[in-house]
Amino acid sequence: xxxxxxxxxxxxxxxxxxxxxxxxxxxxxxxxxxxxxxxxxxxxxxxxxxxxxxxxxxxxxxxxxxxxxxxxxxxxxxxxxxxxxxxxxxxxxxxxxxxxxxxxxxxxxxxxxxxxxxxxxxxxxxxxxxxxxxxxxxxxxxxxxxxxxxxxxxxxxxxxxxxxxxxxxxxxxxxxxxxxxxxxxxxxxxxxxxxxxxxxxxxxxxxxxxxxxxxxxxxxxxxxxxxxxxxxxxxxxxxxxxxxxxxxxxxxxxxxxxxxxxxxxxxxxxxxxxxxxxxxxxxxxxxxxxxxxxxxxxxxxxxxxxxxxxxxxxxxxxxxxxxxxxxxxxxxxxxxxxxxxxxxxxxxxxxxxxxxxxxxxxxxxxxxxxxxxxxxxxxxxxxxxxxxxxxxxxxxxx
Numbered sequence: 331x332x333x334x335x336x337x338x339x340x341x342x343x344x345x346x347x348x349x350x351x352x353x354x355x356x357x358x359x360x361x362x363x364x365x366x367x368x369x370x371x372x373x374x375x376x377x378x379x380x381x382x383x384x385x386x387x388x389x390x391x392x393x394x395x396x397x398x399x400x401x402x403x404x405x406x407x408x409x410x411x412x413x414x415x416x417x418x419x420x421x422x423x424x425x426x427x428x429x430x431x432x433x434x435x436x437x438x439x440x441x442x443x444x445x446x447x448x449x450x451x452x453x454x455x456x457x458x459x460x461x462x463x464x465x466x467x468x469x470x471x472x473x474x475x476x477x478x479x480x481x482x483x484x485x486x487x488x489x490x491x492x493x494x495x496x497x498x499x500x501x502x503x504x505x506x507x508x509x510x511x512x513x514x515x516x517x518x519x520x521x522x523x524x525x526x527x528x529x530x531x532x533x534x535x536x537x538x539x540x541x542x543x544x545x546x547x548x549x550x551x552x553x554x555x556x557x558x559x560x561x562x563x564x565x566x567x568x569x570x571x572x573x574x575x576x577x578x579x580x581x582x583x584x585x586x587x588x589x590x591x592x593x594x595x596x597x598x599x600x601x602x603x604x605x606x607x608x609x610x611x612x613x614x615x616x617x618x619x620x621x622x623x624x625x626x627x628x629x630x631x632x633x634x635x636x637x638x639x640x641x642x643x644x645x646x647x648x649x650x651x652x653x654x655x656x657x658x659x660x661x662x663x664x665x666x667x668x669x670x671x672x673x674x675x676x677x678x679x680x681x682x683x684x685x686x687x688x689x690x691x692x693x694x695x696x697x698x699x700x701x702x703x704x705x706x707x708x709x710x711x712x713x714x715x716x717x718x719x720x721x722x723x724x725x726x727x728x
Contacts, residue, residue, distance in 0.1 A: 332636060334625035335367040335402045337393065337427075338618075339386060339409060339418045341376035347408035347432070348373075350611045353603055354618035366622055368393075370402065379413035386421050387643035394640045401640045404625040407431040408614055411489050419443055425641060426651040428453040428634070428658045430621040432614065434462045436716060437683025439492050450651075453658040457617065457676055458686035460585070460609045463714040464563055465493055467583055467691060468533055470712060470720045471561060472503040477531050480505040481524035483544065485536035487565065487607070504529070510540055517547040525551075531559035537607075538569050545573035545580065545698070554578050563691075565607035570706075575698045585609045586690040586711065588673060600672045612673035613687050620669060620676075624661040633661070677715065689714050693722060 336355075340347050358366050372389045374382035393402050405427045409415035411434045420442035422429040431440070433456060438444055443454055468482060480503050484490055490497075490507055498505050506524060511517045521532065521544075532553070534544050541562055548560065560580045562571050567585045585607075604611035628634035639652050663678050674689035693710040696703055710722030 332626065332629040333364055333367040334404050334622055334629060335369075335393075335400065336622060336625075337370045337372065337390065337402045337405045339372045339374065339405060339407045341409045341412075341414060342373045343376065344408060344410055346605055346611045347614045349605055350614035351406065351408060351618045353600075354615045358619065358622060365626055368400065368402075374409065374414045374418070376409055376412040376414035379417045382414035382417040383421060383643075386418060390421070390425070391642045391644070394642050399636045401638060403428065403629070403634060403638060404621055405429040405431075406618060406621050407433060408617070410434050411491055416441055421643070423450060423454060424646050424648075424651060425643075426450070426453075426654060427640070428625065428628075428654070428656060429455065430617060430624075430658075430662065431456040432459050432617055434459065434489050435492050435683070436496065437681070440682065443682060449653050449655065451681065452660075453654050453656045454682070455659050455662060456682040456685065458683075460565060460607075460613055460674065460687045460689060460714065461488055463686050463716075464488075464565060464691070465490065465497060465535060466714070466716055466718070467563060467712050467720070468535075468561070469497055469501060470718065471533075471581075472498060472501050472505075474720050474722065477503050477559070479503065479527075479529045480531045480533055481521070481529040482507045482533045483510040483520070483536075484508075484534070485510045485540040487537055488535045510534065510536060510544065514543055514547055517543055518551055521547055521551055521553060525553065530557055531561065533561040533563070535563045537564065537566065538572070541569075541571050542573045545571060545575055545578055549573070549575045549578050565609055567607075567609060570703060571696055571698065572701075572703070573698060574701045576700060578698050580696045580698070581709070582694045582696045583691045583712065584694075585674075586692045604672075609673050609687070609689060612671070616669065616672050620662060620665055623669065624658065624665040627665060628656060628658065628661050633657070684716070686716075687714060693720070 370393050405422050407418050409418050415433050419440050423442050511520050562580050563583045567587045674687045677688040679685050691712045695707040695709050697705045712720045
């Protein structure tokens with residue numbers, strides 16, 4: 331029996347990935363006992379580069395020292411962003427290990443994967459997460475609604491470090507991007523500072539608690555009515571905006587749930603074991619299954635050797651990265667065709683920065699009156715992607 335040996339690298343704070351990868355590996359062992367060999371799991375501090383590299387190299391060194399068919403075949407990299415994530419991507423490129431990565435970033439954002447040779451481009455593969463793609467909807471709203479100013483706020487569920495410059499690049503929208511404050515009083519102060527800058531369109535990417543706080547704060551400041559625009563984006567497909575508000579109208583975007591006819595039994599079971607937002611945890615769950623399945627197919631077909639030549643960090647000298655001759659991207663694409671996604675599939679492009687979670691977001695005009703939703707009008711949809719236009723029936727706002 332040929333089964334892949336796997337190394338998982340994750341940031342300690344990425345709880346959704348930690349829980350989902352663990353659940354996927356457990357499911358694999360139960361359903362397909364012969365599909366997976368040894369698993370080495372590495373937890374790193376994503377804000378520290380050298381410490382992260384040391385930890386990864388130590389685990390890798392001991393795994394490779396086993397020799398023969400017991401050495402790792404594949405890295406699943408579910409770090410997000412920062413120096414630790416940089417350490418992980420520099421390590422996989424240097425060691426020449428087939429890698430399926432969910433690091434955040436568009437084309438060129440993963441620094442150590444910018445200048446890959448043709449061999450490396452075929453086996454170092456990145457797929458963008460739902461949370462990495464969703465902010466791109468704001469770019470499309472700004473373009474299509476001719477929004478001239480924007481205050482873009484986000485909570486702990488989102489990472490925006492790499493989007494400060496790129497999100498509204500070449501779009502004539504004066505804007506500020508900041509993390510949402512943690513209390514109602516500080517949020518009021520944050521909104522007031524934006525208003526002092528003549529910013530009257532407020533975007534929030536966040537969970538239910540953050541949505542409630544910002545809408546409540548906005549109404550208490552009287553930032554409501556035709557002069558102001560409120561835009562809320564959530565990754566939770568079961569959520570509706572709520573707040574103890576008298577009268578506020580919000581353009582609300584959330585993922586489209588798979589229709590009941592397409593909802594697999596796997597999804598309903600997974601919803602009971604995976605954390606919210608479900609689209610995110612299901613993405614990491616499926617990515618784990620996909621990586622293992624694709625590498626097993628490479629082993630079965632002889633496209634990847636049973637005893638691969640692996641080097642360790644001590645031996646690496648910047649010129650001895652092994653040549654692989656493996657089209658891992660093709661294996662991943664073929665494996666994903668044979669998989670029923672738990673929630674959202676993958677849109678495959680031609681290169682890193684183009685592959686991403688495949689889902690749609692539905693837009694609703696939601697009116698909240700006397701603390702209850704008084705109307706929800708579906709007003710368009712957006713296919714997640716880079717530079718994908720909105721399909722909408724919207725009128726211009728200030």
